[in-house]
């Protein structure tokens with residue numbers, strides 16, 4: 091305790107005089123009223139160590155001090171406390187602490203209610219979403235306005251701590267800002283889970299745009315989630331943007347037909363329901379510099395401007411306001427910021443505030459009428475981020491299995507590698523093979539399997555300007571034939587000796603060692619005979635390199651032309667593989683084929699070949715080895731082939 095003389099009023103001069111003499115801590119004069127009666131007293135001290143059996147221990151301080159000229163203590167004898175010999179020095183509570191804890195125990199055991207405080211306790215550091223529900227939300231048949239619980243807000247001016255909710259059709263889009271690691275992703279997870287608990291997959295579709303570090307992944311299995319999009323999803327992003335742009339257009343037209351300006355009014359007027367669409371975007375700044383930045387930014391800005399009326403909402407997180415273009419952030423009214431390294435940044439987001447922003451995760455300012463102190467909820471309980479994610483996945487799984495109705499369609503994407511087995515396992519392909527069709531590949535736009543009817547299959551050309559690529563594409567088409575046609579019906583002219591591995595999978599295998607001539611002439615005669623007798627040979631003939639086949643077989647141009655011409659009439663299906671150079675040479679045969687061929691695989695840029703006429707003049711990208719054009723009915727379609 092400090093010397094009490096400092097609190098003596100100036101008027102008490104005697105007391106002041108005496109008090110000036112006080113040298114001991116806790117010693118004081120006490121005066122009651124304004125007369126000169128005052129008492130010297132010693133204030134009680136509660137800071138001593140609490141040692142209930144001190145008397146029995148006989149602990150006494152025998153230290154002898156000298157008071158020096160400066161009034162300081164100097165130890166004269168040696169330290170007799172024995173502390174230097176003690177093995178284990180324990181800190182004991184002070185007498186004050188001991189008394190307080192005893193009172194606490196007593197009030198608890200006797201259930202004595204605490205005295206009401208004139209202010210509310212501070213917001214908790216951790217609030218689990220479940221704690222904020224009055225009633226656990228559940229799926230309802232009737233579509234309700236899109237609403238979520240965000241956390242708790244402290245309103246000291248109103249002596250209130252309220253659950254902070256966000257009603258999208260009223261409050262619009264929502265953005266949360268902060269320095270790294272302050273709780274943005276966790277709040278988005280909370281929003282995602284809460285939305286999924288309240289709305290069925292028929293009432294709400296969610297798209298997760300994860301431009302951060304997989305923070306939204308635990309939400310992927312929610313039945314409302316259509317898909318997750320990463321900034322490097324080269325195939326998915328353009329399809330996603332097309333899908334959303336078409337949906338915006340469709341909703342605008344529909345709403346115009348009913349002369350309404352909101353989803354709610356459309357549903358009232360038409361009696362139909364359309365799902366609300368939520369875009370949860372984590373770490374918006376992660377989009378910067380990516381290939382599709384402009385495309386996505388444009389789409390997100392359009393949603394920020396037109397979305398609310400169409401039932402499409404954004405909930406996004408990012409570090410700073412500056413990462414969002416003005417055209418985007420001015421359309422987002424509801425903003426939350428957690429701790430920012432630079433406080434002016436936080437004030438720029440939610441407006442001026444005077445209370446200091448605490449450096450706690452999930453603690454920040456929410457723009458209410460004025461900025462108010464806010465604690466975000468976490469979706470589920472957990473010790474750390476890993477724990478929270480694991481528990482969240484568990485709850486998401488429960489929601490996933492409990493929904494048996496329709497779900498939003500995923501954005502179709504072609505697999506990175508299409509194995510022969512996976513391709514042939516596709517239900518569409520199984521049906522095509524049963525229907526006497528030859529599987530060709532997977533189309534990219536809608537990821538549909540492409541196949542062609544074998545009955546009307548004309549001579550088929552595999553064309554490329556690189557031998558390795560041609561070998562790859564030829565192998566693919568050979569595999570397709572092997573897996574859809576009986577072995578006995580396949581003849582393989584391996585004019586480059588590169589397909590010996592397939593010799594056992596076909597009915598006839600002929601390579602250079604055996605000589606192609608005899609078999610080639612036999613084939614020609616068989617075609618002629620069948621033509622005369624109007625027989626059907628039902629054969630597939632694969633020629634792995636047309637140029638060497640022609641030179642090695644010694645067939646004349648006429649012989650070859652006859653075979654080509656008559657083959658279709660007698661059920662012989664040719665598949666030729668040829669290098670681009672074969673057609674550059676402009677021989678009689680190459681010109682003959684060029685004029686007639688109208689089906690094939692082009693494993694090179696369309697602009698660099700002259701065999702097939704281009705159906706589109708869009709800029710050509712570089713293809714991977716398993717991406718080719720399929721030319722059919724005068725149109726080229728980009729397809730994925732097996733690897």
Ligand SMILES: Nc1ncnc2c1ncn2[C@@H]1O[C@H](COP(=O)(O)OP(=O)(O)OP(=O)(O)O)[C@@H](O)[C@H]1O
Pocket residue numbers: 215216217268269270271272273274275276277302305373451452453465466467468474475476478
């Ligand atoms: N509201 C909260 N209450 C308590 N703990 C939280 C809260 N929000 C987040 N945390 C914890 O803080 C850590 C960081 O959270 P989170 O990943 O959500 O931050 P962030 O701002 O998204 O980070 P970054 O910018 O790096 O993506 C996690 O361990 C998380 O469990």
